[in-house]
Amino acid sequence: MRWAGQEISNQAGDPAALPGLDRLHNLVRSVRTPEFAGITFHEVLAKSALNHVPKAAGLPFNWTVNPYRGCSHGCVYCFARNTHTYLDLDAGDDFDRQIVVKINIADVLARELRRPTWTHEPVALGTNTDPYQRAEGRYRLMPGIIAALAGSGTPFSILTKGTTARRDLPLLTVASRAVPVSMGVSIALTDETIHADLEPGTPTPRARLELVRAIVGAGLPCQVLVAPILPMITDSDEQHDHPRRDRGRRRDCCNCVRAAPASRCPRVVPALPAPPSPAVG
Numbered sequence: 001m002r003w004a005g006q007e008i009s010n011q012a013g014d015p016a017a018l019p020g021l022d023r024l025h026n027l028v029r030s031v032r033t034p035e036f037a038g039i040t041f042h043e044v045l046a047k048s049a050l051n052h053v054p055k056a057a058g059l060p061f062n063w064t065v066n067p068y069r070g071c072s073h074g075c076v077y078c079f080a081r082n083t084h085t086y087l088d089l090d091a092g093d094d095f096d097r098q099i100v101v102k103i104n105i106a107d108v109l110a111r112e113l114r115r116p117t118w119t120h121e122p123v124a125l126g127t128n129t130d131p132y133q134r135a136e137g138r139y140r141l142m143p144g145i146i147a148a149l150a151g152s153g154t155p156f157s158i159l160t161k162g163t164t165a166r167r168d169l170p171l172l173t174v175a176s177r178a179v180p181v182s183m184g185v186s187i188a189l190t191d192e193t194i195h196a197d198l199e200p201g202t203p204t205p206r207a208r209l210e211l212v213r214a215i216v217g218a219g220l221p222c223q224v225l226v227a228p229i230l231p232m233i234t235d236s237d238e239q240h241d242h243p244r245r246d247r248g249r250r251r252d253c254c255n256c257v258r259a260a261p262a263s264r265c266p267r268v269v270p271a272l273p274a275p276p277s278p279a280v281g
């Protein structure tokens, strides 16, 4: 393995490991590489893959799969940031740069989907962290996940900001012949200056619009998720007309920013640009 020389820790409990990694009892190793400067990947063996969503969450799906914890896309408004604190990692820089990678997730998922009790309810990906964040270019976990879902007859949806998804469009097209597959691309804003401030690790909005075209061109249904809408920052008609005009889009939906406690952490709030002064007179 080319990364072996970059290994910085190989077991939970190692004094050199980050404090919260003691909670990752299934940690295989932690890795840094020059291709991902500033990011540490913590490779773990997942015990389970399917997460059941409580009814109280009020979400339109009951099952999710998350191959990664943390997200190098680094959106300052991300509501999932708080989940990193469960590992004693912080919801700011650590969420962006300490990425947990479930290297065996496809095998575990395939095993769970073979259970006689599995009811083949739709499974949602991209609901907590982005499955096509930069790490996916290296770890290639999604092809195995897609194959496991399609092979078991389980419908699924993927929501992403990651243009790495282009790589899997042929596989997704094949999967869609076996099960319903729906794609969603999140484009919360189109102003490039605001994008650099709020979504510093994501592909540009223009690149994501191109991804929408590629998905539709591959014959797959695609939604554009115009979310979150940030009051006084990204709620103008101009901001939202552009994705709406995109010819590749089939449907769109939106929601206002969910001000989870982690999104108000000290790292996050200063990154939000000041809202424009209200017009007077």
Ligand code: SF4
Residues within 6 Å of the ligand: 071, 072, 073, 074, 075, 077, 078, 079, 080, 128, 129, 130, 161
């Ligand atoms: S892409 Fe999604 S999961 Fe990743 S940081 Fe942005 S909002 Fe969070």
